Amino acid sequence: MSRERSFLGVLICTLLLTACLFHPGSRASAQVICDCPPDQMRDVTLRVCIGGANRTIVVSYCNTNYCPPQPDVQPCNPDNLPINARTVIRKVCIVDGGPALASAQDLMDAAIVAMSICCNDYQFFPPCEDPQAPFHWIVTIPLCVQFDAAAQCVWACDDSPCCTHLVRFTQTASGTCETRILKTCDDQRDCPTADCIRLACRYPVKCCL
Numbered sequence: 001m002s003r004e005r006s007f008l009g010v011l012i013c014t015l016l017l018t019a020c021l022f023h024p025g026s027r028a029s030a031q032v033i034c035d036c037p038p039d040q041m042r043d044v045t046l047r048v049c050i051g052g053a054n055r056t057i058v059v060s061y062c063n064t065n066y067c068p069p070q071p072d073v074q075p076c077n078p079d080n081l082p083i084n085a086r087t088v089i090r091k092v093c094i095v096d097g098g099p100a101l102a103s104a105q106d107l108m109d110a111a112i113v114a115m116s117i118c119c120n121d122y123q124f125f126p127p128c129e130d131p132q133a134p135f136h137w138i139v140t141i142p143l144c145v146q147f148d149a150a151a152q153c154v155w156a157c158d159d160s161p162c163c164t165h166l167v168r169f170t171q172t173a174s175g176t177c178e179t180r181i182l183k184t185c186d187d188q189r190d191c192p193t194a195d196c197i198r199l200a201c202r203y204p205v206k207c208c209l
Contacts, residue, residue: 033075033140033187034162036062036088045095046114046123049208050106055098059111060091060155067128069136076138076164076185085125086138087115088162091155104147104154104197109204112139117169118177119207135169136182143199144191161187163201179205 040062047054066073069082077083092111094101101107115124117135125135142156143163166183186201 033164034088034142034156034160036090041090044124046111046120048110048114048120050101050110051099052208053098055094055110056096057107057110057114058093058095059089059114061111062088062090065126065128067126069128073138075140076166076183078183081136081166081182083138084128084135088140089115090142091153093151093153095152100149100152102149104145105199106209107147107152107154108141108145108199109202109209112141113204113207113209115139116167116179116207118179132171137167137169138164139167139203140164141199143187143201144196145199146195147197157192157196159192160196161189161191163187163199165203167203181205 041060042063043058043060045056045058048057049055064086066083066085069084071080071082073083073086089108089111092107094107094110113119116137117125125137128135140162141164142160144157144160145154146157147154164185165181168180168182170178170180172178181203184201184203191198
């Protein structure tokens with residue numbers, strides 16, 4: 001009987017160890033979702049409407065374009081739709097010397113608007129094969145950021161939880177562009193440090209903030 005109990009104990013320990021090895025924690029998963037290595041990060045200068053005026057921003061980001069669109073692109077794509085682009089935004093700065101923004105949220109929203117097809121056509125993304133076909137975009141932003149009001153920059157805190165949106169842009173027969181948010185994935189973890197500002201997990205649909 002003691003030998004059977006000993007074997008059972010070893011078996012249970014082995015199963016628990018296996019579960020730990022193959023079930024990564026939420027922090028590790030979040031790091032993959034928010035991943036934008038410095039050697040892959042790029043900067044782009046874009047124009048965006050804020051308060052009725054055209055402003056110039058610089059966005060630091062990682063991006064992968066899929067042309068033709070590809071399935072099996074994650075995260076936040078439960079129906080496995082073919083994805084045209086996957087973007088992770090890490091930092092946004094206003095660089096035109098105009099009126100200062102008091103909100104870190106507005107700066108992050110500005111980056112999403114500036115990249116979106118319905119607000120700025122294909123200023124950021126290549127049109128791929130058929131501009132009339134639906135364009136599916138996975139965009140991820142940090143939920144915990146630091147904000148330098150004097151420099152007018154907002155950037156991701158280290159180990160920040162992230163917010164991801166799956167968005168569809170569609171050119172209608174009348175020539176208008178429709179934006180539809182298909183899925184939003186919000187990480188509810190707390191910010192890693194007290195000096196981080198928490199942003200709302202939202203997608204700005206209006207083209208002028």
